[in-house]
Amino acid sequence: MVDKQDKKPEKRAKPASRRLPKTARELKEEVGTTGHSWDGIEELDNPMPRWWLTVFYITIIWGVVYTILYPAWPLVNSATSGILGWSSRGEFTAEVEAQNEANAAINARLDSAELTAIADDPELEQYAVNAGAAVFRTWCSQCHGAGAAGAIGFPNLLDDAWLWGGSLEEIYYTVAYGIRNEVSADSHYSEMPAFGDILSDEEIAQVVNYVQSLSGDPQDAAAAAAGAEIYLDNCSACHGEEGLGDIYQGAPNLTDPIWLYGGDYDTLLETVTYSRYGVMPPWLNTEGGRLTESQVRAVSVYVHQLGGGQ
Amino acid sequence: MSATEEPALYASREPIFPKRVKGSFRSFKWVILIVTLGIYYITPWIRWDRGPELPGQAVLMDLANRRFFFFWIEIWPHEFYFVAGLLIMAGLGLFLFTSALGRVWCGYACPQTVWTDLFILVERWIEGDRNAQIRLFRQGWDARKARLRATKWIVWILIALATGGAWVFYFADAPTLLQNLVTGQAASVAYITIGILTATTFVFGGLMREQVCIYACPWPRIQAAMMDEDTITVAYRDWRGEPRGRHRKAHDDAGDTETLGDCIDCNACVNVCPMGIDIRDGQQLECITCALCIDACDEVMAKIGKPRGLIDYIALTDEMNEREGNPKVPIWKHIFRVRTIMYTVLWAAIGIGLVVALFVRPDLSVTVAPVRNPVFVTMSDGTIRNTYDVRLRNKHGEDRVFEVTLASDAPLVLTAEGEEGGEILVPADSTMLQRIYIMAGPETAAAADSVTDVTLWVEDTVSGERVYKRTVFNGRAASNTAGN
Numbered sequence: 001m002v003d004k005q006d007k008k009p010e011k012r013a014k015p016a017s018r019r020l021p022k023t024a025r026e027l028k029e030e031v032g033t034t035g036h037s038w039d040g041i042e043e044l045d046n047p048m049p050r051w052w053l054t055v056f057y058i059t060i061i062w063g064v065v066y067t068i069l070y071p072a073w074p075l076v077n078s079a080t081s082g083i084l085g086w087s088s089r090g091e092f093t094a095e096v097e098a099q100n101e102a103n104a105a106i107n108a109r110l111d112s113a114e115l116t117a118i119a120d121d122p123e124l125e126q127y128a129v130n131a132g133a134a135v136f137r138t139w140c141s142q143c144h145g146a147g148a149a150g151a152i153g154f155p156n157l158l159d160d161a162w163l164w165g166g167s168l169e170e171i172y173y174t175v176a177y178g179i180r181n182e183v184s185a186d187s188h189y190s191e192m193p194a195f196g197d198i199l200s201d202e203e204i205a206q207v208v209n210y211v212q213s214l215s216g217d218p219q220d221a222a223a224a225a226a227g228a229e230i231y232l233d234n235c236s237a238c239h240g241e242e243g244l245g246d247i248y249q250g251a252p253n254l255t256d257p258i259w260l261y262g263g264d265y266d267t268l269l270e271t272v273t274y275s276r277y278g279v280m281p282p283w284l285n286t287e288g289g290r291l292t293e294s295q296v297r298a299v300s301v302y303v304h305q306l307g308g309g310q
Numbered sequence: 311m312s313a314t315e316e317p318a319l320y321a322s323r324e325p326i327f328p329k330r331v332k333g334s335f336r337s338f339k340w341v342i343l344i345v346t347l348g349i350y351y352i353t354p355w356i357r358w359d360r361g362p363e364l365p366g367q368a369v370l371m372d373l374a375n376r377r378f379f380f381f382w383i384e385i386w387p388h389e390f391y392f393v394a395g396l397l398i399m400a401g402l403g404l405f406l407f408t409s410a411l412g413r414v415w416c417g418y419a420c421p422q423t424v425w426t427d428l429f430i431l432v433e434r435w436i437e438g439d440r441n442a443q444i445r446l447f448r449q450g451w452d453a454r455k456a457r458l459r460a461t462k463w464i465v466w467i468l469i470a471l472a473t474g475g476a477w478v479f480y481f482a483d484a485p486t487l488l489q490n491l492v493t494g495q496a497a498s499v500a501y502i503t504i505g506i507l508t509a510t511t512f513v514f515g516g517l518m519r520e521q522v523c524i525y526a527c528p529w530p531r532i533q534a535a536m537m538d539e540d541t542i543t544v545a546y547r548d549w550r551g552e553p554r555g556r557h558r559k560a561h562d563d564a565g566d567t568e569t570l571g572d573c574i575d576c577n578a579c580v581n582v583c584p585m586g587i588d589i590r591d592g593q594q595l596e597c598i599t600c601a602l603c604i605d606a607c608d609e610v611m612a613k614i615g616k617p618r619g620l621i622d623y624i625a626l627t628d629e630m631n632e633r634e635g636n637p638k639v640p641i642w643k644h645i646f647r648v649r650t651i652m653y654t655v656l657w658a659a660i661g662i663g664l665v666v667a668l669f670v671r672p673d674l675s676v677t678v679a680p681v682r683n684p685v686f687v688t689m690s691d692g693t694i695r696n697t698y699d700v701r702l703r704n705k706h707g708e709d710r711v712f713e714v715t716l717a718s719d720a721p722l723v724l725t726a727e728g729e730e731g732g733e734i735l736v737p738a739d740s741t742m743l744q745r746i747y748i749m750a751g752p753e754t755a756a757a758a759d760s761v762t763d764v765t766l767w768v769e770d771t772v773s774g775e776r777v778y779k780r781t782v783f784n785g786r787a788a789s790n791t792a793g794n
Contacts, residue, residue: 119728147683158697161690256690257752305727307687307697307747 103131107294115168118301125301132302135295139283148306153261153278159308161258164188165247166310172300176284179250184282184289190249195234196273203230208268211235214243214255219265323521325447326586328430329440329578333605343424351472354479358382361707363738371481377739383668384705388675395664399657406653408536410645412543416530416598422522423598425473425515426584429466436462440581466516467508474507520585524596534595539626540644544599546579546590546621549633554590572616579603579621589621674712675703676768678746678779685784692752696783700746702768704736711735711771714746718764720756722783723749733771748783760787 027044036043048056067073070082081087100107106127110118119125137146143154150156155163164174179188195204209218210227218224232241238251245253252260260278261271283289284296291299303309356368358381365372370379378385378393385392407414416423437443437458446455478500479487490496491504514522523530537543551573573590580588582603585596589603607621625644632638681697689695704710714732716724726732727745736742748764750756762783769776 145683147681149684149687156684156687158684158687159689159695253690257688257692258690307695307727307745308689 107292110294110297115172115297115300118168118297128298128301129305131295132298132300135291135299136302139290140299143280148303153276155260156258157303157308158306159258160310161253161256162247162308162310163245163250163252163260166304166308168300168304168309170247171304171309172297174280175300175303176282176289176296177287178282178289179280180277181279181281184284184287186287187282188250190238190251191277192238192251192275194273194275199230199234199272203227204269204272207231207235208265208272211243211254211268211272212263212265215257215263324586326520326584327440327443327447328584328602329581329606330434331582331602331606331609333602333608335601335605339418339427339600339602342418343427346419346421346424347428351476354476354484360384363707365483367483369480370483373481375739386675386703386705389671392664392668395660395667399660399664402653402657402660405536406650406657408533409538409541409653410650412537412541413530413533413597413599416523416533417544417600420598422514422527423600425469425511426519428469429515429519430584432465432469433462436465463516466512470508470511470515471504473511474504477507478503520596523585523598530595530598538649540647542623542625542641542644543593544589544597544601544604544621545593545624545629546573547619547624547632548590549629551590551620572611572620574610574614576610578606578610582606672775672777673705673773674768674770674775674777675705676766676777676779677701678766678781680781680784681745685788686786688786689749692757693749694752694757694785695747695749698746698748698766698781700744700766700768701741702734702736702744703741704738706738706772708738709735710738713769713771714744715767715769716748716764717767717778718756718762718783720750720762720764720783721754722756722762722764724766725749750783750785755785756783757785758787759785761785 027046028042032045034043034045067080068082069084070086071079072082073080106124109121109124110128113121113124118128136144136148140148144150144157145154148157155161160166162170164170164179174188177184177186177188180191181187195207199207205220206223206227207230208227209220209224210231212218213221213224213227231239231243236243238249239245239254240251243254245251252258257263259267261267261276281289283291283299285292289296353369354367357366358368358379359366360379364384365379367379368381370377372379376387404415433443437446446458449455475491478491482500487496487500491500518526548571551571553571554573554575555570556575579590580603582605583589584600584602585598587594587596589597601623603621604619604623608618611618611620623641625639627644628639677700679699679701681699685696687695687697700714702712704712712734714724714726714734716722716732724732725747726734727747729744732746734742734744746766750762756762762785763780764783765778765780767776767778
């Protein structure tokens with residue numbers, strides 16, 4: 001049997017690279033250990049592979065070069081700025097400039113277009129609405145709300161009641177020059193007197209009842225009737241004889257259910273006694289504001305198409 | 311390092327020179343190669359008329375406009391579930407084929423296998439078969455070797471270029487893109503993609519070959535977990551072949567009485583193997599079951615007058631069975647078993663589901679999102695107004711007018727921002743966001759109530775197709791502060 005086995009052609013030897021890797025014991029005899037042992041697990045004293053060492057040295061060089069080129073080492077009040085002069089703020093500015101440059105052509109179109117003609121150019125209108133929405137979220141939403149629904153003292157821009165007018169031109173003017181501010185000479189201006197210094201408490205109560213009767217039921221019908229004459233003498237110059245308001249003086253319509261500060265008795269009493277003085281800054285940069293002509297135009301188009309524009 | 315032989319960090323590749331082989335599996339693989347490569351190269355050039363506004367390419371992945379066109383089917387991004395469904399089907403299909411036929415994907419249809427086959431074919435045309443290749447490999451560099459190598463690499467690069475080139479045609483109008491590519495006007499991303507795919511095709515198909523399968527591809531490991539004892543795979547019937555013997559005549563002349571097996575140890579199976587393994591060592595990770603060793607062995611068996619199938623498609627259970635001398639179990643009995651039938655049922659169910667979904671999906675697609683900031687607006691006459699963001703999709707190749715109407719028990723009025731009435735023009739092949747207002751008069755119940763149900767109907771004024779969306783109308787009771 002042994003002879004027959006020998007006759008069998010020998011299996012070809014596998015090439016060297018196909019041999020099994022050396023066992024741990026063989027390696028241990030070959031390279032030795034570091035002497036570290038954890039629960040019997042020993043660490044072989046293999047040198048680092050050359051590629052690993054090379055990469056390690058490269059990372060050191062990289063690190064040194066990096067700290068020279070870029071801001072790195074902290075100093076007492078600042079840090080080294082790096083010889084490339086890079087900064088995240090600079091990168092941001094460059095991005096903004098690139099965006100502005102990309103939009104320069106359409107912004108120029110927006111600037112030169114008649115405001116009312118913007119709606120006839122779908123591409124321009126779409127740009128104005130989208131750009132205006134971005135401007136609104138950044139600069140307007142703090143007071144008027146992200147959804148433009150306003151808040152107490154800050155008008156809701158979605159409805160059809162406009163203190164200073166709801167046409168596109170009127171909205172543009174209000175945004176550009178603002179209201180009752182001391183920055184722009186062309187700002188909207190009007191001032192309601194504090195009637196606490198002019199009328200008696202009883203007269204104020206009567207006129208508040210009358211104002212309530214214009215849009216609904218007064219608290220005291222008799223007082224409301226008495227208030228009619230006080231209203232005509234003191235209020236109608238701005239709010240109109242019928243209480244319809246006047247957009248040229250920013251005087252609100254008192255007959256509708258929309259109230260900037262609230263239409264309940266106590267709030268109205270406070271409004272008449274102490275007056276109100278809502279301020280909006282000018283936004284156009286030539287008037288001391290923060291926005292360019294095209295941004296003001298865009299946000300005006302945006303606000304105009306929110307559902308209440310006239 | 312110690313003074314002993316320094317162990318190498320990497321094993322260098324053993325060059326493999328697969329020998330040419332003829333046989334039924336090889337022929338079948340040529341057919342698959344021609345069909346799959348044909349589909350790949352020709353598909354982008356098939357034209358399909360969809361009207362003037364839409365691309366005329368049958369299969370087009372329009373990334374810029376986020377559309378996928380497949381003959382008469384157009385998939386929008388919101389219909390990505392079709393792609394998900396197809397991927398699930400592809401996964402289940404691989405489970406099915408692997409559990410039934412082992413690594414049949416690797417052996418026949420995997421692009422790595424198909425392109426490597428093509429590259430080996432080119433190599434054989436230019437440098438000759440296995441022995442000529444080995445001689446060329448071993449000899450030093452001379453003019454002939456340089457010429458053959460250069461020719462081979464040029465042809466490989468041309469194939470690789472065509473491969474990378476064909477890929478980009480799936481993403482843009484093929485004739486236009488080809489013109490732009492040639493004149494240097496195509497987008498840089500097209501050139502970069504072609505460059506990368508040309509390089510990978512050349513390196514994978516020409517230089518790395520079996521190393522991709524052995525070292526880089528995760529699929530063999532996954533497949534190994536899905537095979538069972540009934541899975542058909544390529545194996546050597548060692549109970550029939552062993553003990554192998556090369557010199558039969560000498561063996562007999564020596565008066566040796568031991569019966570030799572059928573294997574004459576001619577190494578034909580080893581020589582043809584593109585993975586460089588010996589199938590007689592048993593199942594191996596490297597084996598892609600390309601079945602070329604079956605063809606090679608069958609040819610030899612025919613020459614020496616033995617039955618075919620010393621190396622064959624068999625299952626693990628066949629070994630026990632055949633060792634005991636039982637008759638062979640037919641292949642179909644291995645294939646049709648509960649596991650594969652369940653995979654088939656699942657696979658078919660998803661396929662049928664997708665086809666049904668494809669046919670019942672409406673051409674008209676609408677979403678309605680009530681604006682909640684604020685929930686309602688009070689107008690100066692006391693009217694309560696709600697706003698809705700309505701997205702209208704026009705999947706047609708021309709502009710369409712959609713009419714939005716309102717169905718509600720309450721006396722509500724509908725208008726659209728910037729439009730007269732509820733008729734909205736949606737440009738061809740696009741989605742439009744349209745703001746819709748619904749208003750309730752100051753004295754109506756809807757204006758006072760918190761919630762009133764409403765239904766928006768959208769009708770395609772050309773086709774008459776209608777869909778509806780249910781939504782709600784919020785009145786004053788919905789909020790005490792909003793809508794000042």
